[in-house]
Amino acid sequence: MSHFSRRSFLVTGIAAGAVAGIPAAAHADPADPAQETSASLASRGLRSDPFTLGVASGDPSADGFVIWTRLAPRPLAEDGLGGMPARPFLVQWQVYGDGSGSRVLRRGVVAATPEWSHSVHVELGGLPADREFWYRFKVGPYVSPMGRARTAPHALSYGSPLAMAFVSCAQYEHGYFTAYRRLAEEHPDLVLHLGDYQYEYRRDTYTIPGGNIRHHEGPETETLAGYRQRHAQYKTDPDLQAAHAAAPWLVVWDDHELDNNWADEVPEKPEVPQPNFLARREAAFRAYYENMPLRRASIPRGIDMQLYRRVRWGRLATFHMLDTRQYRSDQGCGDGYRDCPAAVDPARSITGEAQERWLLDGFRESRARWDVIGQQVFFAQRDNNAGPAKITSQDAWDGYVASRQRITQGWLDAGVRNPVVLTGDVHAHWASDLKLDYDDPTTRTVGAELVTSSITTGGDGRDSDPATHPFLTINPHLKFYNNQRGYVITRIERELLTADFKVLPQVTQAGAAAHTRATFVIEDRVPGVQQTYLRPVEPSAARMPEIDAIRETVDLETKRP
Template identity: 45%
Template sequence: MALSGRCGPSSALASTPHDTELRAAAGHLARRRFLTFTAAAAALAFTTQLPPRGAFAASRLDPARITEDPFTLGVASGDPLPDSVLIWTRLAPAPFEPDGGLGQQRIEVSWEVALDESFVLVVRSGTALAYPEYAHSVRVDVKGLEPGSHYFYRFRAGTWISPAGRTRTAPPPDGGTASLRLAAVACQAYHHGYYTVHGHLAQEDVDLVLHLGDYLYEYAVDSAGGARDYTDGTLPSVFNRETTTLADYRMRYALYKSDPDLRAVHAAHPFVVTWDDHETENNYAGDIDENGSDPAQFLIRRAAAYRAYWENQPLRADQLPDGPDARLFRRLRWGTLAQFDILDTRQYRSDQAYGDTLHVPGPESDDPARSLTGDAQERWLIDGWADSPALWNVMPQQVTFSQRKMDLGADARMSMDAWDGYRANRGRLVAGAKAAGAGNWLVLTGDVHVAYAFDIKDDFDDPGSPTLGTELTCTSVASGMDGAEHPANWDTYMRANPHLRFYDGRRGYVRVELGRENARADFRIVPAVTTPGAPVSTAASFVTEAGSPGLTPV
């Protein structure tokens, strides 16, 4: 996360007639076919041309003619349901080329799902088409599976066979499953270090990985790979620029997924993903970018970023963007043990108050019309709590939810990019959770490149007020480079925020085990990511009891 001083309408509503017109215009531009560019449209720096839905390349490439391994970007699975799971791959024998080395032809890919790693006991199989319009990505929503079961999956194109992935389904809807083990990760700037964290997480015994945003960074990566220090300067110059076009975003995902540890963690566990800002552009808010550019122009860039995100993640067709818009917030359940309300806190938000700086909250940030979630997502979330059958109500999202004072004293500054800059919206969610009786509320957060553990208070300014839930922030995979156990502001933050129970600045992830009696959180850290091979350890562990919110060190 980087703070920026940009100007723009500070109290814009989440949706206005002007917004609707901009989205319609951007969507129209984004859906025109690649081969029908006008000269003027092609000249726009952020233009993204996408085919109309249902219009695809007519010619096919015989997979037998693929002479190099097309599975360079690995495999992944995601969003498990009781009877299905989404499996993914993307064909790219030349991943650092705009077309992945496969041109504009579609390719038939076969797939199979088995009970065993050797694929002797195959239970589902079929074929799917890899379309050039979708960057030759392949996704299959495999149905008819048994609840609460593990499976192995793989793909074949011609003579080439992908690595095998391991996935699982969710328990039956009314199942009284005893436990769930998950991990949360975020913020993996490729140029800030190696994905050692992912290598360790691939070896963990978890049922699910939640990626809370900043999977990708739009910033330029030089030929040395930044902090990875490729001394031979092997990375091509195509990465040494900020991503703005569809081709840019697609190739940047290829760069990230070229990392063996990232491929390994995707192959090991099903993922549930959501985005933050850097998958598109730093600290954007709705249709307003960091620099206050023409919103119509930015929405075209956003359409490119959203399209590439969907192409490169294990997401169902329901999340396929329509121009610059995509329905990413969604709900998953793990029997009666847990409900996951996965949020999108970028697409619908009002612009940050006070020029998106660290600032003392005031009338601009506290305007009730301002929203981080947008009205529709807010209603969906609160209504979902009212209908939740789950013991644990888990809210995976992006930016710090709990109050976070950055100075001592009454006039402490707070981040206008986090929920402190949208306190009315936060207040409505707190009231909604209380009214709905949302028990055992667990918020999972990314964004800030540090690990936090918060007690969520009814009144953050009163340490004695009731504790309503728990917030766990998972630090970063690589962003911020190595970090330190106690950052320079550690003492100030701990004193200014009595509800902050833990703060660590190193890289890692948080592992959470939800049970019928309590939830345990282990903050897993590595000492360095700028050099490969660092060991993993547990920096701290906490327990919160079911029915009695509040963190207790273990």
């Protein structure tokens, strides 16, 4: 824990962003002895450090960002309240212009309430564009770790090249979060988390060969207390805390933040009566907001939560963050690989009508050099059958062909300069060209998709020669595959987007080094991906027969035995 005097953290002014309508507190005179007494009373009942879940920042704009923490001296308490007394606490915060904390730029105090699990979301504005900042919190004698944030460039500026990383799928039981630590060491400007931040299963329900490495606390998450406890368990991981503290995040969920393969108001197994599913959805959404650095626009209202949103990085890039779960039509023929007539039904949607309209409007209005679509499930077609039948995953965009067609046509009609789709979910690295007609490989390429592997989900995985993977043979627009764990880090410049596919040789033991397995570039006004580097296959990596490669991919995406 950091230590400095209480006097150095006394606050003047009114907090910039109280939690969910709770009035912000004010300190009018930092020299008033009564304030020292009030501060002491505000922390009464805290007997140990409440900052066990770390700090985070998110949703940067040209003049601000959100900073977050949650008080939890006993983070794994079964009631989900983190060992906090059932009353509000005043949390002081400061934003600095330097990493030593010597130059205070903003400060305030905000109420952390039991209704919102003593989480804190401070929404800052009025800061200079394209700058680094640091921040921390204090309650009573306890001081949080320091976090780093930054503002985006001004709307008319390109700014410096953007170092952006994206990640997905961190099953706590399947391995150590070393990939988060390695990502933090890359010092990115921005991190996108594309879903499956946490998993809902009870202990040892979803296992890897040889058995799980760590274990979930509590039963399958179905109640507010359960989701709060599970988020807290993940947040106690020091590698995840390091990644949050390193840079602002843009977060969106996929399925496991609620229930495997859920769709709108439909649970994974609709044939099994689940009368409490909507209450479960409400609880999951509330806990997700409480534990993420989101703006107040995302405060959930019952079973609804506004998560799709747009973040502009000056003139360089616009990030369109999608929600492909909350509004989707239910999967047409189950969740797995099927030849499914419903997949081409134009009435079915993966985004819902309002979000699709919002996205197409955003394409028409965009003046960015790069339009980046951050979303959850595989966008390009992946047919796993070399014959005439089309066998595709019904949980991905392949199960919503008309949605994919309308959105792809939308960015073409709008004249989007460089459309790039970022994807998680499938627990493997992929790179692909995007087409209007995937059945005719001679048609022109109209965009690019980059897919990140998982942080841990699936266990260690193994290296393989991407040229031998049958999906790449059947689908010539797919250009790369690797089944190790890791993340993708990109460098976005005016004329070039460079993507390094980072992998770790193992996650079942902590501390592995990361290396670049392959590098792809996307050139300005040249749709599609171009490989510029491919590391040789590890000598110890056995080549999988084609049928085993397909089975491995399908098993990973089924997610549960």
